[in-house]
Amino acid sequence: MESKIAELQDKLERIERGGEARKADSLRIYNTLTGKKEPFVPITPGRVGMYVCGITVYDNCHIGHARSAIVFDVMRRYLAHRGYKVTYVRNFTDVDDKIINRANKEGVAWDEIARRYTEAFYDDMNRLGVRAADVEPKATDYIDEMIEIVAGLIEKGHAYAVGGDVYFATRTFEGYGKLSKRDLDELMSGARVEVNEIKRDPLDFALWKSSKPGEPAWESPWGPGRPGWHIECSAMSRKHLGDSFDIHGGGADLIFPHHENEIAQSEAFTGKPFVRYWVHNGFITVDKEKMSKSLGNFFTIKEILDKFDPEAVRFFILSTHYRSPIEFSDEQLREAEVSLDRYYTTSGRIVEFLEAAPAGEKKSPGEQAIDDLLSEFNERFSAAMDDDFNTAQATGLIFELVREANRYLDAKPVGSAAMERVKRARDLVNSAGRVMGLFKRTPHEWNLAILASRRIGLDEAAICAKIEERRAARERKDWGAADAVRNELAAAGVLLEDKKDRTGWKVKV
RNA sequence: GGCGACGUACCCAAGUGGUAAGGGAGAGGUCUGCAAAACCUUUAUUCAGCGGUUCGAAUCCGCUCGUCGCCUCCA
Numbered sequence: 163m164e165s166k167i168a169e170l171q172d173k174l175e176r177i178e179r180g181g182e183a184r185k186a187d188s189l190r191i192y193n194t195l196t197g198k199k200e201p202f203v204p205i206t207p208g209r210v211g212m213y214v215c216g217i218t219v220y221d222n223c224h225i226g227h228a229r230s231a232i233v234f235d236v237m238r239r240y241l242a243h244r245g246y247k248v249t250y251v252r253n254f255t256d257v258d259d260k261i262i263n264r265a266n267k268e269g270v271a272w273d274e275i276a277r278r279y280t281e282a283f284y285d286d287m288n289r290l291g292v293r294a295a296d297v298e299p300k301a302t303d304y305i306d307e308m309i310e311i312v313a314g315l316i317e318k319g320h321a322y323a324v325g326g327d328v329y330f331a332t333r334t335f336e337g338y339g340k341l342s343k344r345d346l347d348e349l350m351s352g353a354r355v356e357v358n359e360i361k362r363d364p365l366d367f368a369l370w371k372s373s374k375p376g377e378p379a380w381e382s383p384w385g386p387g388r389p390g391w392h393i394e395c396s397a398m399s400r401k402h403l404g405d406s407f408d409i410h411g412g413g414a415d416l417i418f419p420h421h422e423n424e425i426a427q428s429e430a431f432t433g434k435p436f437v438r439y440w441v442h443n444g445f446i447t448v449d450k451e452k453m454s455k456s457l458g459n460f461f462t463i464k465e466i467l468d469k470f471d472p473e474a475v476r477f478f479i480l481s482t483h484y485r486s487p488i489e490f491s492d493e494q495l496r497e498a499e500v501s502l503d504r505y506y507t508t509s510g511r512i513v514e515f516l517e518a519a520p521a522g523e524k525k526s527p528g529e530q531a532i533d534d535l536l537s538e539f540n541e542r543f544s545a546a547m548d549d550d551f552n553t554a555q556a557t558g559l560i561f562e563l564v565r566e567a568n569r570y571l572d573a574k575p576v577g578s579a580a581m582e583r584v585k586r587a588r589d590l591v592n593s594a595g596r597v598m599g600l601f602k603r604t605p606h607e608w609n610l611a612i613l614a615s616r617r618i619g620l621d622e623a624a625i626c627a628k629i630e631e632r633r634a635a636r637e638r639k640d641w642g643a644a645d646a647v648r649n650e651l652a653a654a655g656v657l658l659e660d661k662k663d664r665t666g667w668k669v670k671v
Numbered sequence: 672g673g674c675g676a677c678g679u680a681c682c683c684a685a686g687u688g689g690u691a692a693g694g695g696a697g698a699g700g701u702c703u704g705c706a707a708a709a710c711c712u713u714u715a716u717u718c719a720g721c722g723g724u725u726c727g728a729a730u731c732c733g734c735u736c737g738u739c740g741c742c743u744c745c746a
Contacts (some may be wrong), residue, residue: 180694215746447739
């Protein structure tokens, strides 16, 4: 009964506030730590500190890495779009067992491997339109900061040195398990705890590892060694964002143990809450199974970009909510290309309409519908993005506007009011596109890109020559010859579109 | 075994208390020399199943079935 009353009071309060309070703190983010969507309130008003776990540079990235990079890129863009001053930090793990193993296998230096795959990462990200972070620290540049934390943890009794190693004493940190919702005894009873005689407790994890001869090594109070995996993120985030910051992100597979361990290290060391909002993206699946290195069911970004346009990859990823699993397949990528093609086709119609600038003034029956949508577009877009970055809903909205714009153009409107209306539609979609990192090209650039990526073997000049050939045939009403040209191009994958005064072309997607 | 997520049309996918966005595919139509594109109509009285709460549930609660994830490196 009491809870019912409280619920009703809440409801009333919300109604009373109406649209008022919506604006300021309406952004809600799902927090893994609490398991709920929460209003986003930054530690420092107007500023956001955001740290996302980057990659270990030991191999080419797969599409799962792309998902993480893209969804956090969009979060960062949206936060900035909303007026926050964002400091976005994304690290590189450039020293690690996997890197060392790969270097040994190939007989090259470990830092050579790190350099190679860091470059490959940038190459992939540039193609996918993922912007660089504000700070991109490499683990090996922060050894001193890590040593400081490790030494501090030993001093506070949260860690101990054995041989040349240092371990975090998990049971000394009370909150251990709060992120992944686990308790220590359950973890203990789990079958797969690491067997290691040196550790006092099987759940303890390495902060610092002694280096074997030939391995990368740094001087430390515990002898030459290298950092454990988790400590780097504690050190680098603290250095750039402070002891406490707003958002920490990464793939859902990092929740345990990586992020759990980060919390333990950081909070045990600083005595302060580490992160306000923990944000994790869902996996990409293949045949319903998580894509992963160990299962071998992964596709590298390079392989995919060999066959599909990068913007289609981006659209594909953003057309599903970031926490949901997303099934990867060629068919899905194709559909994403088709959707984008629909956008670019409409975009082309808009360009032509504005260039033609039809004179006169005429009322058109579709005005009300498009005006309604135009006036509510920004609010609906923000509402979608405010709801835990719902890019799927946002893309739906964009295509509503695409349809409405097409419908309006079909009515053949004329005059300056019509021009303004169409420009408005274009500008609204473009600004939403900027937040999502989409729609950056002209329709012509899109067509050329698809033409190239399909390896059709025709260039634009060749297509235009064919169009001219067909135009001549059509002029003399030689429909057979005209259709032959069109069929020939269609067989190659190029479609012709006859318009009022010319014939356009596009690639069949 | 422990913890967690998900199950919406032929396919993909939004929707977390007020009566099912969007994209693709299919069917019919308008436009066109014919097409293509675009637009219109159409395709879930229903949201895995069964109960419950509520004036009202895809949305909240319980159970059942199914799928997947984490518990080990992993985006």
